[in-house]
Amino acid sequence: MEFDVIVLGGGAAGLNAALVLAQARRSVLVLDDGTPRNAPAAHLHGYLGFDGRSPAELLATGRDEVRRYGGHIEHARVRGVRAGDDGFVVDHDGGAVTARRLLVATGLADELPDIPGLAQRWGSTVVHCPYCHGSEVQGRPVAVLANTPDMAAHQGLLLRQWSDDVTLVRGWDRTETDLTGEQLERLEARGVVVVDGPVVSVAGGADDIEVTLAGGRVLERARLFVGGALVFTPRDAVLRQLGCARTDTPAGSYVAVDAQGATSVPGVRAAGNVVDPMANLIVSAAAGASVAAALNRELVEADCREALQLL
Template sequence: MEQQYDVVVIGGGAAGLSGALTLSRARRSVLVVDSGAPRNAPAGHVHNYLGREGTPPAELAAIGRAEVTGYGAEVEPGEAVAARPVPDGFVVDLADGRSVQARRLLVTTGLVDELPTVRGLREQWGRGVLHCPYCHGWEVRDQPIGVLSTGPFGAHQALMWRQWSADVTLFLHTGPEPSDDEWEQLAARGIAVVTGEVVAVESAGEQLSGVRLASGQVVPRAAVVVAPRFTARSAVLESLGVAAVDQEMAGHVVGSAVPADPSGATAVPGVWVAGNVTDLRAQVISSAAAGLNAGAMINADLITEDTRRAVAARAVFSARTERELCDMVLGDRRHGI
């Protein structure tokens, strides 16, 4: 028989651990299944997390796990591969062949950053190859930055990163030609534009050093900005009939995400989501907040069910029988005498 919990949390990042903390503090039995492959593992530090600014991602996760287990929750390394509904909740199948049962599920499996096919990008991802200025802009301030255009937002990215450095170059690569307005904006902000396809990013030791064009020319750069495709890790949810859907900006598909209401509830009753699996823009601190909100809503849903069950258990007695039973057992004490 599968071990049973009030809630199984699938994913041990900021959203999952925050939800587990909320639920375990609400005296729920909680299991966190963590595959140990967080999206932000390549990054050196977490930023914009008030009170934890500059904390390495692995350290923040370790702190979270200690807090969660301190309230009685369990955190187990492993991978959830599928889930299925049963009369009293769900069964979650793990990659090692075991299964666990839960009354409710919180899925916080995040997303995968699919990078453009350019040699060297993956090796420098999270260090010299970046995508979010709010995550990494300060760290490369005043350095030579290249923006690799692969879609309609290349000029927009270059103008954004210009806030952090006066030396920004837009590499058109496979992106479209800027519009007349964009050309004027780029020129006004002193952003250079390089045509031609990029074939590689160059490194000198651990440090990114330049961008190599198909022509053989290398343009020195200290950092390169890319726009990944953000693909939800939704396999477990899909096994329950919850599919990720394409997310578009200005008619351009930028990734996929699992639909949910503001509380994180999906179309399947009893299944919630939080973090990047449902919100492509969520950073660590907002993912943690979403986990808290989903955890609170799951606990409220369980309270409703617990109350319904308690009322149903009393339904074998009529109101008259209840009064007679109280009189027989308590007598005058029923009235405080």
């Protein structure tokens, strides 16, 4: 069977795209390897209608909705993509499938700071985004790590909106985070405490964390925010394989797309964190819907051209 669209990735962007396409009576297949970025998180926030519920519940509901409209979803790991007759062939660990168009929504991977005890607490007491997790600890003490002066100052000031007790760890990884005099003045004015690292280890319970600094000082916090200390790695091997043009962003090199997710390769679009590292769940879902509408419009034009040739 040839599909109209194969969607690579079954997160918010991929599933919402598949839903819109299936509702438009397009044959659509979602291939997903079952490794969502937000799997460690117990709750999601800022998503209308799902606030406070689990990311796993959102995805399960999305899969049911896609299938309700005739969309297909398979658990599979993609091995590669190649050009085929009037479309693309996707090779995966269950075989090969073909489609007229391809939508890549494979997300990104978070590279965590190499601090003992941190990875085990990722998604619980070690978190990245104030908008995603700030409401969980409002009014409680938090700590912040960031790898550039601008990001450190930004994160420290931002988290003051959720907590009156914010500690910014400068030089947490044994490299100097040189805050300017103006940045330090702004942080001090808002009551953000700046301390020097490095961070030796983290420990703690289910709802708190202990950040141990060199010299033995321990910061007892509710959460450790490390969004400014992460390295984002887009899961874009397929887009690289297809030769999609790239662009440099403040977060690194990403595949370049237009407002409707079109890449430089005809017939290939992308949505979500694979091309936009700052997109949260609801933004990724909205991008999936927008790109799906553009794909359907593109297919309508192709169908029309084929029909005219038959006259």
